[in-house]
Amino acid sequence: MSGPSASLEVADSPAELAELAARSAARAIGAAVDSHGDATWVLAGGGTPLAAYELLATRLKDTVPWARLRVLMGDERLVPVDHPESNWGQATRALLGRVPIPPEGLLRPPVELPGPDAAAAYERALRALPATRAGWPRLDVVWLGMGEDGHCLSLFPGRPEVELTDRLVVDVHDTPKPPPDRLSLTLPALRGGGCCAILAAGAGKAEMVARALAGDESLPVTRAAREITQAGGTLTWLLDRAAAPSD
Ligand code: 6PG
Numbered sequence: 001m002s003g004p005s006a007s008l009e010v011a012d013s014p015a016e017l018a019e020l021a022a023r024s025a026a027r028a029i030g031a032a033v034d035s036h037g038d039a040t041w042v043l044a045g046g047g048t049p050l051a052a053y054e055l056l057a058t059r060l061k062d063t064v065p066w067a068r069l070r071v072l073m074g075d076e077r078l079v080p081v082d083h084p085e086s087n088w089g090q091a092t093r094a095l096l097g098r099v100p101i102p103p104e105g106l107l108r109p110p111v112e113l114p115g116p117d118a119a120a121a122y123e124r125a126l127r128a129l130p131a132t133r134a135g136w137p138r139l140d141v142v143w144l145g146m147g148e149d150g151h152c153l154s155l156f157p158g159r160p161e162v163e164l165t166d167r168l169v170v171d172v173h174d175t176p177k178p179p180p181d182r183l184s185l186t187l188p189a190l191r192g193g194g195c196c197a198i199l200a201a202g203a204g205k206a207e208m209v210a211r212a213l214a215g216d217e218s219l220p221v222t223r224a225a226r227e228i229t230q231a232g233g234t235l236t237w238l239l240d241r242a243a244a245p246s247d
Helices: 014-036 050-057 087-094 115-127 187-192 203-213 220-230
Strands: 006-011 039-043 069-073 075-077 139-144 169-172 182-185 193-200 234-240
Touching: 006 014, 014 039, 014 050, 014 139, 014 193, 014 234, 050 087, 069 087, 069 115, 075 087, 115 169, 115 182, 139 187, 139 220, 187 193, 187 220, 193 203, 193 220, 203 220, 203 234, 220 234
Parallel strands: 006 234, 039 069, 039 139, 139 193, 193 234
Antiparallel strands: 075 182, 169 182
């Protein structure tokens, strides 16, 4: 599970998972604002978090100090924001376009740039964030998804980007999961993570969840969990019953 500061919470359904995740993020954002006066939330891409985003835009809207929040994407597909596969576009429709985050708090990945330039620009944005005592960008709340192959962010098993230590953002190409061209935070970027969650739902994720919880370091998601906890962040596996270990 990756150390003492990791825990696991199992919801009985995807709807309950959304509620659990949304309320957890609201609490963590509020705590960060109380401590620092502001908060940075790294959003997860993919489909799993969308129901939680929707809840935070509606029934739970008043639980978050939106005016003090910055958001960025942990990874993004290099497609236009209005493309159906855009993580930022999906998050905007579900949440970002429906809550009063100040424009300067919307750290959209610059997908209009060529991959290497987009990665360099997003890295600059991360390095401009308030830093932890260890000097990493302070990412108060981090949500990560996990693929059925154990990928996390857009870091895929066996790919060289997983091993990068000299940068916070990388452009990734020819990915196994389409679209093939992406931006991703690297594993070291997670060392500034505060209250972090890996969200996984559905039976298709169960095998990789079990392998990650057993410490299988061939999986980028296992490595991500370890980066967070070894740097002092807290990590919660937020799972539905179908993705959770049976025992
Ligand atoms: C992406 C994601 C990716 C995602 C997982 C899970 O851009 O594809 O960021 O890492 O989180 O693939 O995706 P689902 O939530 O759709 O299963």
